[in-house]
Amino acid sequence: MTHNLLKVLFVEDSEDDALLLLEALHTEYPNIFHDRVDSARTLGEALAREKWDVIICDHNLPDLDATSALRICQERCEDIPFIIVSGLISEELAASVMMNGASDTISKARIARLVPAIRRELHNKSAIHQLSDAREKINRIAYRDQLTGLPNREFLAMQVNALLNGAAPPPNLVVLAINISRFLQIQGALGIEAANITLQMIAERIQNCIGDSGLTARLGGDRFAVMLPGNLNNGAIIEKIRAIKQNSVQPLMISGHELFLNCNIGISVYPRDGRDFHELFVNAETAMRTARTEKRCNYLFFDSSMNSVDKEHLMLEHGLHRAIQEEEFLLHYQPQFDLRSGKLVGVEALLRWNSPAGLIPPAKFIPLLEETRLILPVGEWVMRKACEQNKAWQDAGLLPVPVAVNLSAIQFQQTDLIPMVRRILNETGLPARFLELEITENIAMHNEELIIATLTELRAIGVNLAIDDFGTGYSSLSYLNRFPVQKLKIDRAFVKDITDVKQECSIAKAIISLAHNLNLGIIAEGVETDIQASVLRESGCEEVQGFLYSPPMSPEKVEIFLANGAFDAENFGALIA
Numbered sequence: 001m002t003h004n005l006l007k008v009l010f011v012e013d014s015e016d017d018a019l020l021l022l023e024a025l026h027t028e029y030p031n032i033f034h035d036r037v038d039s040a041r042t043l044g045e046a047l048a049r050e051k052w053d054v055i056i057c058d059h060n061l062p063d064l065d066a067t068s069a070l071r072i073c074q075e076r077c078e079d080i081p082f083i084i085v086s087g088l089i090s091e092e093l094a095a096s097v098m099m100n101g102a103s104d105t106i107s108k109a110r111i112a113r114l115v116p117a118i119r120r121e122l123h124n125k126s127a128i129h130q131l132s133d134a135r136e137k138i139n140r141i142a143y144r145d146q147l148t149g150l151p152n153r154e155f156l157a158m159q160v161n162a163l164l165n166g167a168a169p170p171p172n173l174v175v176l177a178i179n180i181s182r183f184l185q186i187q188g189a190l191g192i193e194a195a196n197i198t199l200q201m202i203a204e205r206i207q208n209c210i211g212d213s214g215l216t217a218r219l220g221g222d223r224f225a226v227m228l229p230g231n232l233n234n235g236a237i238i239e240k241i242r243a244i245k246q247n248s249v250q251p252l253m254i255s256g257h258e259l260f261l262n263c264n265i266g267i268s269v270y271p272r273d274g275r276d277f278h279e280l281f282v283n284a285e286t287a288m289r290t291a292r293t294e295k296r297c298n299y300l301f302f303d304s305s306m307n308s309v310d311k312e313h314l315m316l317e318h319g320l321h322r323a324i325q326e327e328e329f330l331l332h333y334q335p336q337f338d339l340r341s342g343k344l345v346g347v348e349a350l351l352r353w354n355s356p357a358g359l360i361p362p363a364k365f366i367p368l369l370e371e372t373r374l375i376l377p378v379g380e381w382v383m384r385k386a387c388e389q390n391k392a393w394q395d396a397g398l399l400p401v402p403v404a405v406n407l408s409a410i411q412f413q414q415t416d417l418i419p420m421v422r423r424i425l426n427e428t429g430l431p432a433r434f435l436e437l438e439i440t441e442n443i444a445m446h447n448e449e450l451i452i453a454t455l456t457e458l459r460a461i462g463v464n465l466a467i468d469d470f471g472t473g474y475s476s477l478s479y480l481n482r483f484p485v486q487k488l489k490i491d492r493a494f495v496k497d498i499t500d501v502k503q504e505c506s507i508a509k510a511i512i513s514l515a516h517n518l519n520l521g522i523i524a525e526g527v528e529t530d531i532q533a534s535v536l537r538e539s540g541c542e543e544v545q546g547f548l549y550s551p552p553m554s555p556e557k558v559e560i561f562l563a564n565g566a567f568d569a570e571n572f573g574a575l576i577a
């Protein structure tokens with residue numbers, strides 16, 4: 001027995017019959033709100049006025065028959081139980097109204113069936129509601145990305161495939177694969193929470209650009225995808241992409257830090273680049289990965305030749321895991337000289353991968369080491385190996401000079417960097433002043449306070465610090481006098497720019513005078529010509545490193561320089577032959 005209010009609408013021409021039915025319901029449902037109608041018009045009005053729990057309909061009314069009443073109810077609000085109670089109803093008619101969606105037909109002679117029928121219908125209705133609530137919840141979880149609220153990969157795939165397999169597939173459809181440049185570093189520097197906020201803000205920015213013209217989804221991590229249906233030509237696609245890029249490069253304020261982000265975008269177009277979501281998306285991602293290595297634009301249309309590049313990428317990644325186990329890495333060293341005296345002043349350790357397929361240059365595998373975070377164990381190996389080697393050279397009585405080791409941003413953010421440096425110096429016995437760490441300018445972009453603290457601790461240990469590839473980063477120069485570094489390395493792009501002795505204002509010159517003003521040491525890398533060397537010398541550059549003097553070499557060959565202690569132009573060829 002239930003005391004909940006039951007709202008019953010009688011479709012019945014006789015007031016007495018309605019009262020009789022109320023009686024029949026009373027024991028089970030003492031709280032009944034009811035109304036009685038007897039025409040199509042009054043039925044329509046009653047449905048508009050109230051949310052009924054059950055409709056009990058007589059079969060033969062002067063102005064309305066049960067089948068029409070049922071249709072009216074279904075048009076208005078489809079899921080109210082509709083029970084026909086009638087004196088005379090043929091088996092055929094009962095079957096026909098049930099087929100049309102009536103919940104039950106009950107003969108007045110067997111009115112005791114009414115209550116169980118209502119109970120059953122109400123129970124079914126609530127079960128159906130629960131089911132559809134659950135289904136909606138499942139849809140929300142199954143098809144939404146929880147962090148950004150955007151649709152997820154499954155939903156996007158479903159929509160794209162539904163469009164392409166539909167009755168009128170669009171003549172053309174674009175899939176964009178988007179990721180954020182250097183997202184791993186940002187996550188490493190700022191932590192998961194700030195990284196999540198970053199993702200939410202980027203999601204919003206992409207979504208703002210796309211709006212209703214397409215569908216934006218997050219596929220996990222920093223990977224997003226967009227579907228643009230409709231007949232877009234390349235110009236219109238590029239316009240959209242420019243909008244996304246422009247929006248996403250606007251600085252973001254995250255936990256008090258100003259972040260400059262960039263994104264890489266790969267584009268694939270139906271039907272040329274794929275016939276379903278899977279093919280289109282895989283190809284868009286391939287284009288995105290290729291775009292990531294493009295310095296200039298960061299977006300590319302898919303082109304089938306990219307697949308071979310992608311395969312190479314996979315092979316490399318596989319190979320790197322093996323390289324660590326099989327000890328296929330080695331270090332080469334490039335000497336650094338004083339530009340005036342020609343004296344050897346240091347060596348830079350540069351990682352080489354001696355893979356079964358030959359020697360692979362760092363530009364190809366270092367980004368992959370960073371992506372997979374394998375740079376952490378490999379970077380530690382590099383530092384240990386370089387320190388061991390330098391100590392061995394000094395123990396052998398060769399000229400003691402610092403060895404420079406490159407630090408990736410990811411290593412710089414690892415929490416145990418300081419203990420690791422201490423440990424390596426201790427274990428190898430190399431005095432700290434003979435280790436120099438090269439960090440790139442982009443490290444300086446995030447979390448300045450933390451970076452200053454780390455650099456200060458490193459200085460306290462006694463190691464030297466240099467900023468590598470100086471001038472190519474995005475950050476402002478204001479950090480320079482706050483960072484306890486000793487040296488700037490002019491990026492070789494600016495050295496390459498020096499083509500003429502009379503060239504008045506090169507960027508290299510500007511960097512040299514900046515370093516002098518800040519009391520920092522300065523070294524130019526990538527020096528290849530005599531003209532470059534003499535312009536650098538005249539501009540006051542102190543040290544050089546480059547093919548003009550020596551390429552990076554095996555430890556055995558570097559020993560000849562260390563024994564000699566200086567650059568010897570005449571014997572140069574003989575020394576490195």
Ligand code: C2E
Binds near residue numbers: 379547551
């Ligand atoms: P980098 O630290 O700026 O190293 C200098 C690069 O310039 C080296 O390239 C070197 O071979 C090249 N180079 C030197 N002199 C000349 C020249 O006169 N002309 C030209 N065109 N190039 C010259 P490499 O060895 O291919 O290394 C490339 C980059 O890979 C390095 O740039 C560094 O950023 C990274 N790298 C190398 N070893 C390591 C490492 O152990 N750890 C990390 N994190 N990065 C490394």
Ligand code: MG
Binds near residue numbers: 348406438468
């Ligand atoms: Mg370097």
Ligand code: MG
Binds near residue numbers: 491492
């Ligand atoms: Mg460099």
